[in-house]
């Protein structure tokens with residue numbers, strides 16, 4: 001049986017709130033990292049990928065549960081991991097060599113040995129000759145090579161990476177990915193396991209021996225499976241695309257029953273998974289929704305979401321909120337990774353702007369509780385205005401502070417577009433839209 005390097009036992013992360021409620025980011029989760037595997041962690045934005053990763057590294061202490069390093073509680077163990085960050089996180093005032101030496105210096109290694117090891121790893125990652133350069137003199141790809149060198153120089157048993165290629169252009173990312181894979185497969189680096197957080201499905205399927213997909217609200221493992229395709233993996237093979245499609249389906253059906261939902265000992269759903277009163281509004285702009293529906297109509301009303309993302313040159317993570325939003329509004333339906341336009345969606349895509357707004361308004365009031373409530377609250381007040389704080393307080397019972405703000409931003413955006421209401425940013429109050437005002441004035445005059 002392969003040996004477990006890191007084992008998380010019912011780890012949870014939550015944040016205290018001023019009120020009694022707490023924000024549950026990760027519900028109780030079991031997860032082990034074994035020697036010899038590359039694990040990819042996928043999931044929608046905000047599902048807690050980085051949070052879970054940080055707990056596995058020992059960088060962040062779980063709110064409950066325990067992480068073990070070779071079966072010793074991680075806080076008391078001698079942990080040997082490194083992390084590569086999306087932002088490179090280099091010291092700008094140090095040269096490439098000094099950046100790479102930094103972690104060895106921190107471990108108290110003697111200067112001669114430090115230099116020798118750093119020069120060797122710089123050579124391994126293709127940075128030979130750049131040791132005296134400063135980060136600002138390097139391209140993004142070269143900077144991330146420094147990031148890799150600095151992570152690898154300590155010969156980590158587990159190499160963690162948080163979206164390491166997403167700040168790079170496509171070709172540079174592809175190049176670095178395959179070089180990393182080569183170092184791993186040829187065992188040029190003594191690393192026993194690699195754990196990569198990514199939002200890129202293809203990247204996960206290209207690299208990983210095992211893929212874990214997280215769901216959100218709160219973060220939990222939806223599926224965890226092995227990838228047995230042999231290397232080098234070819235994106236064009238049927239096996240590759242089938243796997244990508246499968247993951248796609250998991251991600252686009254967030255409400256389908258996840259195969260491995262962590263439960264509390266009583267067998268009940270994990271704490272923190274309160275029944276939501278409000279749907280989570282996907283952070284999509286009406287213009288994006290219109291664009292997607294028009295493209296879909298152009299594709300005879302139905303297409304694979306993965307292909308749509310490709311056609312739009314969108315990252316899947318950027319397209320999903322738009323698909324979610326259109327689905328929430330009843331403009332399209334999603335089955336097994338295919339998006340199909342509804343009759344209202346088709347009418348929307350075919351209409352000119354005023355009719356589009358009208359259709360959006362009807363759909364928003366019908367399907368989105370928060371928007372309906374804002375409109376009702378304005379109508380119910382004699383001064384026809386209601387403070388943002390009122391809704392803020394209701395939403396933050398359910399969402400984190402950051403998410404509450406984003407939910408309100410999206411609601412304001414949709415409400416303004418649909419002319420359901422307007423927002424006075426200086427007073428932070430929802431007010432009547434010009435349309436609502438005109439209608440009321442008209443009714444008033446008629447009554448006179």
Ligand SMILES: Nc1ncnc2c1ncn2[C@@H]1O[C@H](COP(=O)(O)OP(=O)(O)OP(=O)(O)O)[C@@H](O)[C@H]1O
Pocket residue numbers: 015023025043044045046047048049050051052199400401402403
């Ligand atoms: N200090 C905090 N207090 C409250 N909530 C927090 C705090 N830190 C993080 N969160 C919430 O935890 C959730 C998970 O965040 P995390 O960054 O782990 O997600 P992620 O899946 O890595 O997201 P992304 O893909 O966007 O980077 C988010 O909803 C975030 O708002």
